Amino acid sequence: MDGAPIEIEMHERLETIGQADWDACSCPEAAEGGRPNDPFTTYRFLHAIEESGSVGPGTGWQPRYLTARAAGQVIACAPLYAKSHSQGEYVFDYSWAHAYENAGGRYYPKLQVAVPFTPVTGHRLLTRPGFEEIGRAALVQGMVQVGADNDLSSLHLTFCSEPDVEAGKQMGLLHRTGQQFHWVNTGYESFDAFLASLSSRKRKNIRKERAVAQRFGGDILCLTGDDIQPNHWDAMWRFYQDTGARKWGTPYLTRAFFDRAHETLRNDILLVFAMRDGQAVAGAMNLIGQEALFGRYWGCVEDHPFLHFELCYYQAMDWAIEQGLARIEAGAQGEHKLARGYLPVTTHSLHWLRDPGFADAVANYLEAERNAVAEEIEVMTAWGPFRKDKREDHE
Structure with missing residues (x-):
């Protein structure tokens, strides 16, 4: 050639x-x-x-x-x-x-x-x-x-x-x-091992945030692949619409994208939901790469202190550590990520x-x-x- x-x-x-x-x-x-x-x-x-x-x-x-x-x-x-x-x-x-x-x-x-x-x-x-x-x-x-x-x-x-x-x-x-701000997994065996690498004040703040967030009144569920069902996309669409309307005026993705995602992308996707009484009250959507987890969308229908940080950052860290992924890329903006272990x-x-x-x-x-x-x-x-x-x- x-x-x-x-x-x-x-x-x-x-x-x-x-x-x-x-x-x-x-x-x-x-x-x-x-x-x-x-x-x-x-x-x-x-x-x-x-x-x-x-x-x-x-x-x-x-x-x-x-x-x-x-x-x-x-x-x-x-x-x-x-x-x-x-x-x-x-x-x-x-x-x-x-x-x-x-x-x-x-x-x-x-x-x-x-x-x-x-x-x-x-x-x-x-x-x-x-x-x-x-x-x-x-x-x-x-x-x-x-x-x-x-x-x-x-x-x-x-x-x-x-x-x-x-x-x-x-x-x-x-x-x-x-x-941007990325979190790097330097070989942590657990979330506690990550916390041990932080200054004492930051470590205490994160533990407090997680404890408060997890008292929202339900359970946190991580889903990928065939565990994702059509009703989960209904919930994610509601969250995406709410966040998109507040940030951009009009959400970029159509509802049909989420149906396509279920058909062809669900093995590439990790959904993290806050569930109460069988209903999702908040959720985050991530895509999964060979070495990284990519945070994409978040939304909620109820406001709970620190639940955004729990679903988007800390649950993602837990999952990445468990799967042996090298990093998390959490998307655009957000200097607040610095205090939570995401570096520029x-x-x-x-x-x-x-x-x-x-x-x-x-x-x-x-x-x-x-x-x-x-x-x-x-x-x-x-x-x-x-x-x-x-x-x-x-x-």
Whole structure:
């Protein structure tokens, strides 16, 4: 296949690519039936979002999946979307859009390489093993060409892996950093072993929070795979609607997504419910990767002190320790996570801006922003909850 010409093709539906070819690039480690490292870029997850109508007409997310073929074989692919807004991305470019349009430009539509509504780091330039370098380069070149040919303002690859970042930077894309909070399992045998690594005050606070939360008047239930039943999705949808309406105005996912999740994703999902008298009063939804647990959605129909922390953080830690997972990624925002053992980590995105003057201005801004993010991460890590003799294990 050496020297074979590479063909870039755009697709409006995943089905025109096919699950075998997509997953050969997105999760080759799961080819023998194991868990994928990143459940969010699998065919079954992205297909569930598409087929449920969570993306597509009327959503501002128009699928434009990209493939690179050599000698008839798909060697790389990317979850590319045409966007008519900047919602559901978690890497905020509203100020860029405002500045560009004030100067007389048209910022939307733009191109976005992302897992919709999902602030989780992973590969965005998906490649078949053995084609990493040539596949990433072909995808970036193809995306930029699509943007230039259609007079689009910009291209954005959000929550990229570090190999994606290096490939993008080599091809002239701008690099942006941000931060999230992750919990790292350093080989804890139990939740008490984790608590022992904390300062005395933090340890006491967490024990108090757990005791108060567990007095909500019922039981806590963790469900995955075939233990998840349709009525559990009814409850999770109610919680998601409530939280989504308060945070975003309109929830991103449709009800049909949760039905699709039951059909094709329930082995990738951990639901944690607070149950009383057979009814769920609060719940959290996580996705399960080969090495990590990914916290996604939370909601409740009753308010109970610290129940959010119990279901979203502490129960997740219990489950991750039991399953031997290396970390928990708890999503966007939340400096309150620091006191509960989640430390800041760097996130990455890549950007192409068609207008050279605008690109120069943004590049200067991004340099200053990267320095500020690095400094903030250093300061917050130093103020973390761990005993001083344990902090170096988490750096």
